[in-house]
Amino acid sequence: MKVRDAVLADVEEISSFLQELAALGKRSLPSDETYVISQYIAHSDNIRCSVVEDVDGTLLGLQVLKWASEGNTYGVTPGWGMIGTHVRPSAGRRGVGRALFAATLDAARQAGLEKIDATIGASNPEGLGYYEAVGFRTYKTNESSVSKCFELTEATAPVQK
Template sequence: MHIRKAVSADAEELSGLLNEIIRAGGTTALETPLSPAEFADWFIDGEFALVCHVAEHDRSLVGFQSLSLYGDPPKGYADIATFARVNSKIRGIGSTLFPSTRVAADALGFEFINATIRADNVSGLAYYAKMGFETYDRLVQIPLLDGTPVDRIKKRFRIAAEHQTAHHA
């Protein structure tokens, strides 16, 4: 698996990957499929997009992870989104992407990476816990488009803590 920065030419394949996840339902707060142009704006080169990395395997994009300021996060925070192809047989896509995202967040001067995960997204909650994110808030009963209320769990990863550990090692 090869990790690289996303470019606008990736938007078509990545929007297809994301739209499969949206159509499957249950794991993302996104409920409306995105066109390639909307995808590029949200994740690659739009006003709120900071950086997006892709995971390539056998000349196919199998996942991506982005940092953005979408949703107006608190000062010092960047928001993370992680997606892997629905029927991928490849394990560890998110874990392989995270080091590049973490380095980018540090280089951009952020103190925290925020992840907001649906409470019913068991695999997403487990992934972010495994990456070292800690729960710090809960948004209660946020309705989906069909009106179903679902809590959102807010987790954060402290970038500075890693520096302190590295300097004392």
């Protein structure tokens, strides 16, 4: 599989696997194509929006890294990054999420981010397990959600030219 930037031609297929996630009760946000474009592929706060493509061209997952802007809906500190990950149900537990995060981390370093927030439903063990596995740690909880933070250390900061 290969990781690349998402493009508008991917929208229909992304929308389709998001609908599969929703049908399985693993997603509550909209999954239509307009939402995919406005919130994922072409959001004005995007740092990187990546997809994983299988050898036959099938899209297996999507990860979005955005700047947390003033007044963002998740209450994340402005200037942090915010991440979202969505893997096609039939491609779960094959390393798609890990491959996406490697690309996202490169983008985060290039952007000079210091912290990335992942806010996950409190009753979503796979999401909680995934973010913990790639290095996020819980810093805030409430009844319905858990917020985890990935800290980019000085050793991973971009080299000053």
